[in-house]
Amino acid sequence: MRAVIAERFGGPEVLALAERADPRPGPGELVVRLAAAGVNYKDVYEREGRGPLPAPLVVGCEGAGTVLATGPGVSAIAPGDRVAWWAAPGSYAEQVVVPARAAVPLPADITEEAAAAVLLQGLTAHYLTTSTYRAAAGECALVPAAAGGLGQQLARVLARRGVHVIGTVSTEAKAAVATAAGVRDVLVVPPGGFGDGEQVAARVRELTGGRGVDVVYDGVGRDTFRTGLAALRRRGTFVLVGAASGPVPPFDPQLLAAAGSLFLTRPTLVDHATEPAELAERAGEVFAWLRDGTLSAEPGGRYPLARAAAAHADLEGRRTTGKLLLVPSA
Missing domain, CATH: 3.90.180.10 (Medium-chain alcohol dehydrogenases, catalytic domain)
Known part of the structure; x- marks a missing residue:
């Protein structure tokens, strides 16, 4: 072979x-x-x-x-x-x-191609939005890289639930993709354009009436970490799920207190879909989402x-x- x-x-x-x-x-x-x-x-x-x-x-x-x-x-x-x-x-x-x-x-x-295209990201979107932080209708979520494989599936699940999704993308073409996936407000941030993240976070706060988002689902890592923290509401939740841009640098946990008593978690699919019964249950719901058009x-x-x-x-x-x-x- x-x-x-x-x-x-x-x-x-x-x-x-x-x-x-x-x-x-x-x-x-x-x-x-x-x-x-x-x-x-x-x-x-x-x-x-x-x-x-x-x-x-x-x-x-x-x-x-x-x-x-x-x-x-x-x-x-x-x-x-x-x-x-x-x-x-x-x-x-x-x-x-x-x-x-x-x-x-x-x-x-x-x-088979549909399963290969959706299973890992679908399972990940499932546990993130049901077990890690179940964003509810009326809440607001920030999804960096919203036109990517996981970003699109997260946006679809959240939007179907009535969550206000704000997403970042790197090009105008990707903005159209994110919008089609259910992102309500798309911020175009060119590669390397996050800098210290203050401008992006300020724009997110404008879009949420100054409050900030309830949750950040971040698969990018190093480039977007500070931005996500600054965009959260008081006692908001930062879900770090990947490091596409590189690992997050070491930081003092006191930063979470100073930013508003924030919660930070780094979950993995291994801990949410290893047991056969749990895997079967989550996969069944992912396939149901695929059938009803929630996932693509x-x-x-x-x-x-x-x-x-x-x-x-x-x-x-x-x-x-x-x-x-x-x-x-x-």
């Missing part, structure tokens, strides 16, 4: 397509023929060496496809079943070993496995909107 391998850590150029032996499932595992793999910033972190896996490694964690074989102890899933997953290392490959407990069986009306599975781009480096470069260069997919052929 063919797989995308990073022989060493570095930029997108370290990704290359190579031949590897077909895998065999171990106890509690599946081997799945890939239909589509999702491209995520988690994959970028792995490629750069910020993840737990040593190089060389097959990149990727999310995808969907058809089960080819099952290992000992697997009874609920059989060859021929269609499944999706969000936590299987080495997913940029024509055949992927997936832990059976992490596999989500696909309903007949959900395609329209990919922002499709690339063959051989062009994984281009997909990473486009993602990091902020040249895309929505979720990127890798497919065995395109």
Whole structure:
């Protein structure tokens, strides 16, 4: 089979397509023929060496496809079943070993590409808006990078709930995408334009009558952290869910007190969708959101496995909107 391998850590150029032996499932595992793999910033972190896996490694964690074989102890899933997953290392490959407990069986009306496009961000949007901070109708939320894969899905869920969503994007073209996803007020902030964040935060406060937002869902990290804190209302909640621009620098927790007794949390999907029953429940609601139009599975781009480096470069260069997919052929 063919797989995308990073022989060493570095930029997108370290990704290359190579031949590897077909895998065999171990106890509690599946081997799945890939239909589509999702491209995520988690994959970028792995490629750069910020993840737990040593190089060389097959990149990727999310995808969907058809089960080819099952290992000992697997009874609920059989060859021929269609499944999706969000936590299987080495997913940029024509055949992927997936832990059976992490596999989500696909309903007949959900395609493999739709599942690969929506599962990870959909699950993330679900736990962020139901378990981390359940923003309610009449409240206001700030979503940086609102035209990105997670940003769009968050905006859709929040807007459907009646939340006033303010989003930041880097271009006018992305502003249109964010608006279509349900963002009421879109702020165009060119790359590197956040600076100390005071002007952006001041504009957010204008849009909220001087009060500030109730919650910030931030997947950007370093570039937007100070802006988000300054945009919050007293006793508001900052949800840090990623670091697309780099990790947040160390800071004195007294800053949270001085800014209005703020709450700061850094949740992960691992702690919200690892147990099979919880994963199944959340995935079922994500698929329901997909059916009723709350979420969108329209990919922002499709690339063959051989062009994984281009997909990473486009993602990091902020040249895309929505979720990127890798497919065995395109």
